[in-house]
Amino acid sequence: MSIRVQAVDEFYPRDPRDHPPALAPDYKSSLLRAPRHALVALQHSLSEITGPVFHGEELGSLDHDLTRNYARQGSPIGERLIVHGFVRDQNGRPAANTLVEIWQANAGGRYRHRQDQYLAPIDPNFGGCGRALTDENGYYFFRTVKPGPYPWRNRANDWRPAHIHFSLSGAAYAQRLITQMYFEGDPLIAGCPIARSIQDEEQLRGLIAQLDRRTTVPFDSLAYRFDIVLRGRRATLFENRVQTPQEAS
Template identity: 70%
Template sequence: MGRSPAADAEFMMRDTTSHPPAYAPAYKTSVLRSPKNALISLQHSLSEVTAPVFRADELGPLDNDLIKNCAKDGLPVGERLLVHGHVRDQLGRPVKNALVEVWQANASGRYRHKKDQYIGALDPNFGGCGRVLTDENGYYFYRTIKPGPYPWRNRVNEWRPAHIHYAISGHGWVQRLITQMYFEGDPLIATCPILRSVPSEEQIRGLIALQDTSAFVQLDSRAYRFDIVLRGQRATLFENHVQGTPQ
């Protein structure tokens, strides 16, 4: 089922300067994956300004609890975390009922994937994926285990910082965002070739979750706050009010 598009449903133009370039030679796999020709710009149609509608009853009761949603004969090993934040658009408006999907490595830096052959141990009680819907205020939260860093073959001895992958589905397909969240204070952030392809230090800081001591769970979990910004929906102004809204 798709959302019904509003009369002013077109979204704001994508700011290409806020994203890393597709071609970043220091991040070696981008060389073959990046487009060789300039992208084509098209006017928005229904396929861009609409998106699936998600209902709370479609999610399981433990979907946002990565500590328990794959546990079989015990709890997963590692530091327990609560991650929370808001999903808003470029104009600061909350994006309600957005689907936030996350996936990550376990505490030893290994993914639950048959092609991950890192020597880090698999955790039989940790699946490493979850999802949650934002509320009326665009707020979301989930529980998890802090992921470990892991080596990768970009160059001989490089390590990825601890991170959690995000996929966010908002009110239209043009709001779809795939990104990664990093942790405040991780020394590997400064040398990561993927992060070094991000245009500015300010934008890198936007990918780093800050420790939130006010949300710590006593004798249980630390907490991090990570806010997300999606593309905003254009508002058509007519005689000083938004067209289609009450005066």
């Protein structure tokens, strides 16, 4: 990894209407994390509009294939999947050479983590982590198994839907994105306090990967497509300063 020393344009300020409220009472841990005062928008510094540059030789040949990168004596248990899509900025431009990292539970709904005490067994052939770089078109591709749902100590009988965690580097630190991907048709999404904290249905649909029959590998793997949009560059022709919340609304 090297450091991108050429600054990119200012990024559009985030529109708070596109995000769930910081305080969502049904999501109990947000009661402790939510800020008590309005956030203040600051001008971006050089450290935010520059970022790391990753090189293909830094990744292993199986880093993108979670069905093989941890396997010891066989294949992992579970429904084999391809997860793929395009990463673009807010203006629709491909986010090339972006590091995409994923982590997930195994098919039984258990993470390979010492603090995960769910009764589902650990899969000896599944590590649950992978990474890939997008190509010049912003395209990424993973092989994995479908993660299982699992209970969590939010309220009695709360279950997390099947999901995959994503971390994306972007072209600068201000573009760094950490999110979750859900699966089309999962009935647990409707009752998940985390998912339901997103009050805009269109925004929630943007976190649900769609079954992609065109990319399915016959007799091998189903495929889901999950396109991701990072924060866009500030490309307005009329002004070159950060908008106030009143101007952005």
